[in-house]
Amino acid sequence: MSGSFLLDWVALAVSLFNTILLVWLGLTVLLNAERRTLGVWLAAEGLLMGAAFFVSHSAILGQNPYTPSTGINFWWHVGWIPVVASPFAWYVLMLWYSGFWDERPDPAGEQSLYRRHLPWLAFSVLFTLFLFGLLIFANPLPSVLQVAQLDLSGIPSIAGIPVLILSFPPYILLCILLSLDALLRPAPSGRLMGDLARRRARPWLVGSTLALLAVSLLVGAVLVWLVVQSRSRPVIVAYIGQLAYTVAWFDLVLASLLALAILMLGQGIISYEVFTGQTLPRRGLARQWRNVVLLAAGTSTVVAWSLTIQLRPIYTLLLALLLMTVFYALTNWRAHVEREQSIRRLRPFASGPHLYEQMLTLPGAPLPEASLAAPFNALCQDVLGVKQALLLPSGPLAALAGPPMSYPPGTRLEPPPLGELIQKFSSPQTIGLPLDPPANRGMAWAVPLWSERGLIGLLLLGEKSDGSFFTQEEIEIARSSGERLVDIQASAEMARRLMALQRQRLAESQVLDRRGRRMLHDDVLPRLHTALLALSSRPVGELTPGGDDPIELLAQVHRQVSDLLREMPPATAPEVARLGLAGALRQVLDQELKDAFDEVTWQVSPEAEQRLPELPPLSAEVVFYAAREAMRNAALHARKPGANAPLHLSVSLDWPTVLQVTIQDDGAGLPAAGGSEPHAAGNGQGLALHSTLMAVIGGSLALESVPGEYTRVVLRAG
DSSP states (O other), X not given: OOHHHHHHHHXXXXXXXXXXXXXXXXXXXXXXXXXXXXXXXXXXXXXXXXXXXXXXXXXXXXXXXXXXXXXXXXXXXXXXXXXXXXXXXXXXXXXXXXXXXXXXXXXXXXXSHHHHHHHHHXXXXXXHHHHHHHHHHSOSOOXXXXXXXXXXXXXXXXXXXXXXHHHHHHHHHHHHHHHHHHHHSOOOOOSTTHHHHXXXXXXXXXXXXXXXXXXHHHHHHHHHHHHHHHHHSOOOHHHHHHXXXXXXXXXXXXXXXXXXXXXXXXXXXXXXXXTTTOSSOOHHHHHHHHHHHHHHHHHHHHHHHHHXXXXXXXXXXXXXXXXXXXXXXXXXXXXXXXXXXXXXXXXXXXXXXXXXXXXXXXXXXXXXXXXXXHHHHHIIIIIIOBSOEEEEEOGGGHHHHXXXXXXXXXXXXXXXXXXXXXXXXXXXXXXXXXXXXXXXXXEEEEEEEEETTXXXXXXXXXXXXXXXXXXXXXXXXXXXXXXXXXXXXXXXXXXXXXXXXXXXXXXXXXXXXXXXXXXXXXXXXXXXXXXXXXXXXXXXXXXXXXXXXXXXXXXXXXXXXHHHHHHSOOOSOOTHHHHHXXXXXXXXXXXXXXXXXXXXXXXXXXXXXHHGXXXXXXXXXXXXXXXXXXXXXHHHHOSOTXXXXXXXXXXXXXXXXXXXEXXXXXXXXXXXXXXXXXXXXXXXXXXXXXXXXXXXXTOEEEEEEETTTEEEEEEEEO
């Protein structure tokens, strides 16, 4: 194999390789963009413009430049358009990427990106128009054969040197150096993950820019060398062949440097999808980029080899089709394997923990945490691959979802401060927020968990075990999985509490029913029978043989029936419908609990008074019962034992965004920290039952207590 053959083969293969990659990158940026902004169009057009140059370059390499033809001259003239436009397009693209058009001009900011590059941008535009003017007015441009023979006559020159040759190297150098400055000193990013995206993609883009800088220097050196050669030696056929061989080597080096720049540019694009506007990279795009690089390498090598040996066109076409078909089959096979692996990793989570079955088989036992720990651990270890994670229920479901869940298993992680963090999640559109691990106890991401009721929790993720970054798919999986875990916990706990209530009510009903039957059968009926016999056979006022007065017997029966009626569960006929929520609560304080407190403070804001009639009847009833339970608990348990301190109660109704009922006493408090799980002494259900019912209507019940100081219950419902 001769050196010339090998050189032609490699040069054409590299040119085709660059063409395929640039076309794929340009279309990928355009089609996968989150929003097709002006910057996205500039990025796509710049990449496709580079592809157009290599299309013309490949067409020229595939023909003999010493054989005059219309086709080769066409591609020669067309190729100059992307040659002149590409450096300026790269500069504009790097300005957009660095935030030039997003930065607000600051008259005092001398070092701002906008102020630094505005005059240079205007100068670059003029320089580009000047070069295009040379291409238009240097008419006609020399043909490929004339350039190969170093015949540069007819081109505007200064001191015998073509103006285009004098201007083009400084033009490329200027655009590349300005691009490098914009990359190294960008403006602050205004979008989520923007600064992190730039930091991750910057090494690849800087490397690509440095490769283009080497190209610009080499182009300048080659042009100067050609001018010198055209003046120092006579134009003879033998020398022209040797010169063409040397120029071909220069062309191969330039194309290889451009291939290196394209590879680094592609890696920068897929590393964080900086030009598509996505918040996070996608695992599929990186895999597709690797596949395209392999396809471009294989196809360009085979096609260039077949063209270089002048294989019949049909054989070249068959080779390309077979290669692409085999590659497509391998890609589908790989996608199927990865899909099976993903399903296998998600199976522990997708199979479900069968909580309801466990709850039904263990009716008296608390909700088993181990059943949810398995899918949570599988999510953290197999799907996300994180070092640590923490699932924190919050909002209306916090009282039902149980304690936080930690990964690795058996650890108890302390969450970072959550006050300011939760305030940053105002909309479900925010899929996550990056954190500074050292300042947040090793947590690198905060993923908000949402439902129709609002924010229901946070999933805090530590850094990945392999040191890589999270992808878009991983954050979405983490979010949906965390939401499902919190929902399962809350739903199962709600069902368990309702079942416990149902069992309790059933037991009470059965006990009362048996007691009523026994009392009626053993006590009431015999006494009534005795009284009736006595009244029917004796004059009124005369005692029975046993000495019992019939009137007294009837009075005893009346008391027994009254006691039985009082012990029976009251019918659900609250005063809320008649008096309204505020009036019904006030009635409880004035009648049922009038002697329970030394002082009661009652307050209803104007907003609450105005909007209380808008509250649905079911919600008003649930809030009434929960508030009445809290007031009864305070009356029964809040007074400090053995102390003469007075007991005060305050009840307030407000409506900042939803109805908020606050009930607070200054009594003994709970014996332990109240936390988010409401409970009360007494029947074992207490406020826990009412927190469940509040969650059913979309509200919440929060309990806060300090032993010896106060107990506060806050009810919220919309």
